[in-house]
Amino acid sequence: MLISGFNLAASNYRDRRRRLLLQVAVVAGLALLLLGQVGLWVNVRGEVQGVAPRLAKMEAEIRRHQEEVRAARTAVPAEAVKQYETKVAAFNQILEASAFSWTGLLAELERSVPPGVTLSAIHPDLATGHVALQGDARSFDDISRMLHTLGEQAAFRDVYLLRQSVRRPAPGAPETLEFSVTLIYKKERK
Numbered sequence: 001m002l003i004s005g006f007n008l009a010a011s012n013y014r015d016r017r018r019r020l021l022l023q024v025a026v027v028a029g030l031a032l033l034l035l036g037q038v039g040l041w042v043n044v045r046g047e048v049q050g051v052a053p054r055l056a057k058m059e060a061e062i063r064r065h066q067e068e069v070r071a072a073r074t075a076v077p078a079e080a081v082k083q084y085e086t087k088v089a090a091f092n093q094i095l096e097a098s099a100f101s102w103t104g105l106l107a108e109l110e111r112s113v114p115p116g117v118t119l120s121a122i123h124p125d126l127a128t129g130h131v132a133l134q135g136d137a138r139s140f141d142d143i144s145r146m147l148h149t150l151g152e153q154a155a156f157r158d159v160y161l162l163r164q165s166v167r168r169p170a171p172g173a174p175e176t177l178e179f180s181v182t183l184i185y186k187k188e189r190k
Helices: 011-075 078-099 102-112 140-152
Strands: 117-124 130-137 156-167 176-185
Touching: 102 117, 102 140, 117 140, 130 140, 140 156, 140 176
Parallel strands: none
Antiparallel strands: 117 130, 130 176, 156 176
């Protein structure tokens, strides 16, 4: 018996078969990815469960060591602790002083101070970077020029004139202006 109109080689039959095969391949690929994901999750969960007891053991050891340190600290006299703290503070000051770049500070000041200005004192605070400057100038314009130049330098910030006063050194000698300036030296210290 022959069925008319039924052709196994028809294009719509081949297209449906290709789509079905493609769908089966996609479902199989997704199933493999799901199995891989589940396997990875089981593996990671096993590792986490293996690490948890070791972590708890380490935390217990840390607590035990901290208790031993507290017990040892109570045995040290307070006077000895104060002496060592004083020594540590002195060593820290020495380290900060050696890390402060005097050459860098002086080079930046040399670029900024105009010819009519003389610096008589430079007092840096090594911990904060604050620098106090004291000096003399021929005129207020020289002080103003110095303040403007210091403010433009990348190594300095927060430049402030704290004080200025007229000084008469001797009869017949020209008047000079004494001044005091504060600034923050923010250049990287080596």
